[in-house]
Amino acid sequence: MIAEIISTGTELLMGQITDTNAAYLSARLPALGINLYFRSTAGDNPARIGECLRAALRRSDIVFTIGGLGPTPDDLTKETIAETLGEELVFDPAAAERLKDYFRRIGKPMAENNLKQAMVPARGAALYNPAGTAPGCAFRGRFEGSEKCVIAMPGPPSEFRAMWEESVKPYILAAFPAAASLSSAMLRIYGIGESTVAEMLGERTRSADPSFATYVGKGDVLVRVTSSDPEKLRKGVEEARSIFGGSLYSEDGSDMAQTAVALAREKGVLVTTAESCTGGLVSKLITDVPGSSEIFPGGVVSYSNAVKRSLLGVDAAVLETKGAVSPETAAAMALGAKALMGADIAVSLTGIAGPGGGTPQKPVGLVYMGVADGAGVRTEELHFAGTRDNVRLRSAMAALNAVRLALLERI
Amino acid sequence: MIAEIISTGTELLMGQITDTNAAYLSARLPALGINLYFRSTAGDNPARIGECLRAALRRSDIVFTIGGLGPTPDDLTKETIAETLGEELVFDPAAAERLKDYFRRIGKPMAENNLKQAMVPARGAALYNPAGTAPGCAFRGRFEGSEKCVIAMPGPPSEFRAMWEESVKPYILAAFPAAASLSSAMLRIYGIGESTVAEMLGERTRSADPSFATYVGKGDVLVRVTSSDPEKLRKGVEEARSIFGGSLYSEDGSDMAQTAVALAREKGVLVTTAESCTGGLVSKLITDVPGSSEIFPGGVVSYSNAVKRSLLGVDAAVLETKGAVSPETAAAMALGAKALMGADIAVSLTGIAGPGGGTPQKPVGLVYMGVADGAGVRTEELHFAGTRDNVRLRSAMAALNAVRLALLERI
Numbered sequence: 001m002i003a004e005i006i007s008t009g010t011e012l013l014m015g016q017i018t019d020t021n022a023a024y025l026s027a028r029l030p031a032l033g034i035n036l037y038f039r040s041t042a043g044d045n046p047a048r049i050g051e052c053l054r055a056a057l058r059r060s061d062i063v064f065t066i067g068g069l070g071p072t073p074d075d076l077t078k079e080t081i082a083e084t085l086g087e088e089l090v091f092d093p094a095a096a097e098r099l100k101d102y103f104r105r106i107g108k109p110m111a112e113n114n115l116k117q118a119m120v121p122a123r124g125a126a127l128y129n130p131a132g133t134a135p136g137c138a139f140r141g142r143f144e145g146s147e148k149c150v151i152a153m154p155g156p157p158s159e160f161r162a163m164w165e166e167s168v169k170p171y172i173l174a175a176f177p178a179a180a181s182l183s184s185a186m187l188r189i190y191g192i193g194e195s196t197v198a199e200m201l202g203e204r205t206r207s208a209d210p211s212f213a214t215y216v217g218k219g220d221v222l223v224r225v226t227s228s229d230p231e232k233l234r235k236g237v238e239e240a241r242s243i244f245g246g247s248l249y250s251e252d253g254s255d256m257a258q259t260a261v262a263l264a265r266e267k268g269v270l271v272t273t274a275e276s277c278t279g280g281l282v283s284k285l286i287t288d289v290p291g292s293s294e295i296f297p298g299g300v301v302s303y304s305n306a307v308k309r310s311l312l313g314v315d316a317a318v319l320e321t322k323g324a325v326s327p328e329t330a331a332a333m334a335l336g337a338k339a340l341m342g343a344d345i346a347v348s349l350t351g352i353a354g355p356g357g358g359t360p361q362k363p364v365g366l367v368y369m370g371v372a373d374g375a376g377v378r379t380e381e382l383h384f385a386g387t388r389d390n391v392r393l394r395s396a397m398a399a400l401n402a403v404r405l406a407l408l409e410r411i
Numbered sequence: 412m413i414a415e416i417i418s419t420g421t422e423l424l425m426g427q428i429t430d431t432n433a434a435y436l437s438a439r440l441p442a443l444g445i446n447l448y449f450r451s452t453a454g455d456n457p458a459r460i461g462e463c464l465r466a467a468l469r470r471s472d473i474v475f476t477i478g479g480l481g482p483t484p485d486d487l488t489k490e491t492i493a494e495t496l497g498e499e500l501v502f503d504p505a506a507a508e509r510l511k512d513y514f515r516r517i518g519k520p521m522a523e524n525n526l527k528q529a530m531v532p533a534r535g536a537a538l539y540n541p542a543g544t545a546p547g548c549a550f551r552g553r554f555e556g557s558e559k560c561v562i563a564m565p566g567p568p569s570e571f572r573a574m575w576e577e578s579v580k581p582y583i584l585a586a587f588p589a590a591a592s593l594s595s596a597m598l599r600i601y602g603i604g605e606s607t608v609a610e611m612l613g614e615r616t617r618s619a620d621p622s623f624a625t626y627v628g629k630g631d632v633l634v635r636v637t638s639s640d641p642e643k644l645r646k647g648v649e650e651a652r653s654i655f656g657g658s659l660y661s662e663d664g665s666d667m668a669q670t671a672v673a674l675a676r677e678k679g680v681l682v683t684t685a686e687s688c689t690g691g692l693v694s695k696l697i698t699d700v701p702g703s704s705e706i707f708p709g710g711v712v713s714y715s716n717a718v719k720r721s722l723l724g725v726d727a728a729v730l731e732t733k734g735a736v737s738p739e740t741a742a743a744m745a746l747g748a749k750a751l752m753g754a755d756i757a758v759s760l761t762g763i764a765g766p767g768g769g770t771p772q773k774p775v776g777l778v779y780m781g782v783a784d785g786a787g788v789r790t791e792e793l794h795f796a797g798t799r800d801n802v803r804l805r806s807a808m809a810a811l812n813a814v815r816l817a818l819l820e821r822i
Contacts, residue, residue, distance in 0.1 A: 011626035013447045015438025016597075016633055020429050022452075027426025036424045037459055039452035041433075048448055055466070072609040072625070073617060111610045131797060133606075156627055158797045195544075198483040199522045206484060214483070215422035216567060222427055273691075273712075279698025280684075280691030283712045287690025290766055290799060298718035300711060301684075301694045307709035307752060311722075341718060355701055386542060386569040388701060 001176060003034045004056035008067040008077050009155055010043040021066045021153075021160045028164065030184065030226075032172060034062070044074035046083075053084050053150070057143040062176075067155030069134035071113040078119060078137055081150050085141030088122040095126055095135050102133050127151070127167040132159035138171055149175065184226035185237050186253035188217065189244050190401055197221045200243050210236035219397035220249075220256065249404065256400040257285040263407045264295040264345075271403055273299035274312055274337035274348040276324065277367060281396045282349065297341045302333065308350075312336030325350050327368050327379040334370030335377050345373045345406050347399045351382070353391045367395045371402045375409075412587060414445045415467035419478040419488050420566055421454040432477045432564075432571045439575065441595065441637075443583060445473070455485035457494075464495050464561070468554040473587075478566030480545035482524040489530060489548055492561050496552030499533040506537055506546050513544050538562070538578040543570035549582055560586065595637035596648050597664035599628065600655050601812055608632045611654050621647035630808035631660075631667065660815065667811040668696040674818045675706040675756075682814055684710035685723055685748035685759035687735065688778060692807045693760065708752045713744065719761075723747030736761050738779050738790040745781030746788050756784045756817050758810045762793070764802045778806045782813045786820075 005025055011017045022039055029036050040056065042048040049068070056063045068077030082089050096118035103110035117134045120126040127136030132154060139150040151168055153160055189197055194216050198205055201223070204212045210227035225236040241248060250259050264271050273282045283299040286292050300311055305324055308314040314332040322328040330348050338346035351367025358364035367382040380402070384394040416436055422428045433450055440447050451467065453459040460479070467474045479488030493500050507529035514521035528545045531537040538547030543565060550561040562579055564571055600608055605627050609616055612634070615623045621638035634651060638644040652659060661670050675682050684693045694710035697703050711722055716735055719725040725743040733739040741759050749757035762778025769775035778793040791813070795805040 010624055011633075012434070013437050013450065014441065014624065014626070014635065015434045015436065016626040016628075016635070018429055018431050018434040023423070023426045023429040025426065026424050030425065037454060037456070038463070039424065041450035043448060045448070052449070070609075071606045108604075108607075111606055113610065114606065158801050161798075193519075195482045195522055195525065199524065213421060213425065215425070215427040217427070222422075224425065224427070275691075278695075279703070279707075280686075280694030280710060280712065281698075283691030284689075284695045287692075287712070287714065288800070292690070293714055296690075297715035298712045298722070299691060299714075301691065301698070301709045303698065303704055303710075304708035311709070311751065340722065387572075389699070390569050 001034050001062060002060045003029055003036050003062045003064065004060040005036065005039040006049070006052045006056055006063060006065045007039070007041045008044060008049050008065060010074070012041050012067075013043045020157055021155065024157070024161060025064060025066070025164065028169070032169070044068060044076065046076050046080045049077060049080045050084055053080065054143075057084070057148050057150075062149045062151065062172075065150065065152045066160065069117065069136070069152060069154045071111060071116055071133070075116075077152055081137075081139050081152055082121065085139055085143060085148070085150065087124065087139055087141050089119040090122045092118050092120045092126055092135075095120060098135070099133050125171065127153075127163060127171060129154060129159055129163050130166050131162035132156060134159065136163050136167060138175075183228070183230060183233055184224050185233060185251060187223040187225065187237070187240055187244075187248055188250040188253065188255065189221045189223060189247050190219075190249050190256065190397065191247050192221060192244070194221050197223065197244075204239070212236065212240070218255070219393050249401070256397055256404065258289050260400050260404040260407065261286060261289040261292050261295060263404060265291065267407055267410055269295060269345060269407060269410065270297055270341070270343040271295050272297060272337050272341035272343035272346045273399070274333040274346060274370075275299065275301050276303060276308070276333070276350040277353040278349050278392050278396050278399070279303060281392055282347065282399045285396055285400065297343060300337055300340065308333060312340065323362070325352055325362050325366060325368060327370075327381065330368035330370035330379045331372075331377045332370075334372035338372045345371070345403060347371050347403050349395050349399055351391070351395060353388045353395075355388055365391050367391070367398075369395070369398055369402060371406055373406050412445050412473060413471045414440055414447050414473045414475065415471040416447065416450040417460070417463045417467055417474060417476045418450070418452045419455060419460050419476060421485070423452050423478075424454045431568055432566065435568075435572060436475060436477070436575065439580070443580070455479060455487065457487050457491045460488060460491045461495055464491065465554075468495070468559050468561075473560045473562065473583075476561065476563045477571065480528065480547070480563060480565045482522060482527055482544070484524075486527075488563055492548075492550050492563060493532065496550055496554060496559070496561065498535065498550055498552050500530040501533045503529050503531045503537055503546075506531060509546070510544050536582065538564075538574060538582060540565060540570055540574050541577050542573035543567060545570065547574050547578060549586075594639070594641060594644055595635050596644060596662060598634040598636065598648070598651055598655075598659055599661040599664065599666065600632045600634060600658045601630075601660050601667065601808070602658050603632060603655070605632050608634065608655075615650070623647065623651070629666070630804050660812070667808055667815065669700050671811050671815040671818065672697060672700040672703050672706060674815060676702065678818055678821055680706060680756060680818060680821065681708055681752070681754040682706055683708060683748050683752035683754035683757045684810070685744040685757060686710065686712050687714060687719070687744070687761040688764040689760050689803050689807050689810070690714060692803055693758065693810045696807055696811065708754060711748055711751065719744060723751065734773070736763055736773050736777060736779060738781075738792065741779035741781035741790045742783075742788045743781075745783035749783045756782070756814060758782050758814050760806050760810055762802070762806060764799045764806075766799055776802050778802070778809075780806070780809055780813060782817055784817050
């Protein structure tokens with residue numbers, strides 16, 4: 001089955017919003033045997049949404065629209081779909097009741113224009129929204145002689161995701177007894193750039209079954225191996241293992257923080273952080289993972305030299321003679337945090353994230369990392385290019401990887 | 412001038428990558444008097460990229476393609492554009508030299524397939540890439556009888572952004588002496604939902620000049636006021652001020668962290684954080700802002716009770732009788748962090764981010780915030796719905812807003 005996604009909203013075309021919904025949905029369609037060849041975006045303009053919709057209906061069996069289900073006058077997606085399919089919208093008293101109930105629950109008055117959200121297709125189905133006021137809609141109808149399905153979903157990401165899981169996916173599984181679905185494995189590789197990863201895969205990137213596709217991740221590279229045959233998939237993953245060796249750090253799509261936290265939980269090890277240039281990013285990434293409280297007592301963000309001294313016990317003489325961005329400071333920060341937090345492993349980062357603060361001796365992108373564990377403390381000098389965000393993200397990835405490696409070394 | 416953006420890459424359609432480039436570019440076109448009505452996305456497939464390109468050329472003057480300039484065999488964007496416009500690609504020795512030089516600088520060997528990146532349009536221009544190996548290309552040619560311009564840019568966000576700033580924008584300004592550009596103001600509103608914001612704007616959301624558009628932000632709502640007449644723009648902003656009062660926290664698009672950091676710098680005030688449920692997110696958001704080191708000595712992530720006690724001095728009896736998620740603990744955390752970091756204002760958060768850990772008395776989404784400053788300490792009970800990410804983001808926004816309000820209260 002072939003699908004297409006249409007994201008609507010002038011806010012997308014004005015660049016105020018990044019379209020995370022389209023990515024979320026795209027990632028979930030292959031498991032249902034649904035292929036996606038195109039996505040498009042149009043503003044809150046019925047004529048342009050209609051143009052995208054007609055193009056999509058011509059080349060697909062099922063079209064997902066995202067956005068334009070809100071209460072404001074420029075939310076016109078449902079009306080446009082109904083007109084394109086020659087379908088009718090009717091007032092759904094049950095949907096209206098759920099709307100009123102939602103506003104009662106959150107203790108806020110309901111704006112009158114919210115009632116527009118209770119209009120649903122006369123045929124087709126209303127799709128329950130577990131996280132907000134706008135119900136989704138499944139339209140069924142004919143377009144240029146063929147049976148089509150259009151699913152209208154809301155734009156706010158929390159509503160979009162909840163509706164996908166609880167309403168849309170079950171609807172699709174019931175309405176379209178799925179074609180044989182592909183299985184795939186998502187491998188993650190740290191420390192090798194994407195073009196080198198592609199070169200190492202060589203001819204495999206042109207093979208159809210199993211197929212190997214590479215993607216740039218957040219500070220890592222992803223390789224998706226896909227096949228309809230589990231045995232071919234298994235062999236493909238085995239080949240990737242032998243090609244990438246220790247750089248292949250995850251085979252189930254888990255990112256670096258998830259991998260490190262899972263490993264620490266498995267080994268019953270307490271991990272802590274002492275961050276300067278990353279300002280809490282490493283600790284944020286660790287605590288993004290549910291259950292991280294088992295292995296993460298806390299961390300210190302020691303942005304100033306005073307806090308490096310007073311809280312982490314970095315020697316004032318070290319700060320003065322070697323500087324805050326030095327292997328000596330990184331080592332002292334890691335040892336200080338390990339003791340302070342009663343942890344088994346501590347990782348520290350101190351560096352120049354930029355855009356200001358660089359010198360010829362210590363340029364923007366220079367970062368020292370310290371790792372303290374039962375075996376003592378060791379440091380590493382790192383160099384990253386690019387923006388402040390990039391230097392911080394790459395530093396955080398290096399720290400999480402260092403924690404992972406320290407955990408692997410433990411019995 | 413009308414533009415369209417085509418993002419290419421199977422990784423986008425597989426949902427492994429969120430298309431932040433398209434949002435970045437979209438946000439920058441209005442200032443050049445360029446209007447965007449559509450965006451589209453196609454996989455690494457020349458036929459489908461060609462289909463998008465032809466549709467875009469029919470309805471636009473200038474088309475931006477993003478991605479597919481890399482060294483791998485499925486990077487085919489330039490070839491597809493050249494074919495569609497009847498243009499030719501030639502080997503550019505200077506671009507090849509820059510490629511080789513880039514690899515020398517980062518101290519890595521160049522893969523042979525990288526040389527494919529030195530192919531540029533015979534007419535048109537190569538566009539310098541300050542952050543990577545793939546030069547961009549500006550194609551000029553005719554399509555169905557009209558003069559068109561196609562700008563091909565690379566997919567990796569750091570390269571994309573650097574190339575926009577340093578090569579593409581200057582090229583456009585030189586090639587197309589810009590039509591009168593619109594000016595706009597980006598207002599940000601905290602504490603009111605989008606549909607209420609739209610309702611408060613009323614008829615203004617249908618007005619053309621100035622126009623008012625609302626967008627959902629990250630825990631806030633954005634209102635863009637746009638006009639070609641500076642006087643109308645000024646009046647529009649004034650109206651918004653009187654409508655939204657104290658909820659309007661930013662008039663220059665600065666987000667909550669940027670606003671709070673700027674205010675703290677202006678007042679010469681030191682701010683610190685004590686985070687439990689947000690795990691470093693508040694401190695990460697503060698240190699996202701360049702120059703935050705002037706006002707942020709550091710922060711504590713006190714995830715465990717032991718660290719709340721030992722580092723922040725939260726009374727063991729309080730933790731036992733009131734619990735870690737309580738106003739008493741939040742107050743003690745804020746006071747502890749303020750003293751520990753020698754700060755003027757401290758904000759603390761302790762709550763249940765979920766998905767686990769909730770009880771009927773203390774459900775997921777319950778968060779206590781403490782604010783300590785010269786006037787003492789006060790606490791607030793907050794309730795948030797949705798996912799772990801959402802509870803954490805909303806909590807962090809509340810904390811940054813509380814810091815902003817505490818700063819505003821100071822003389």
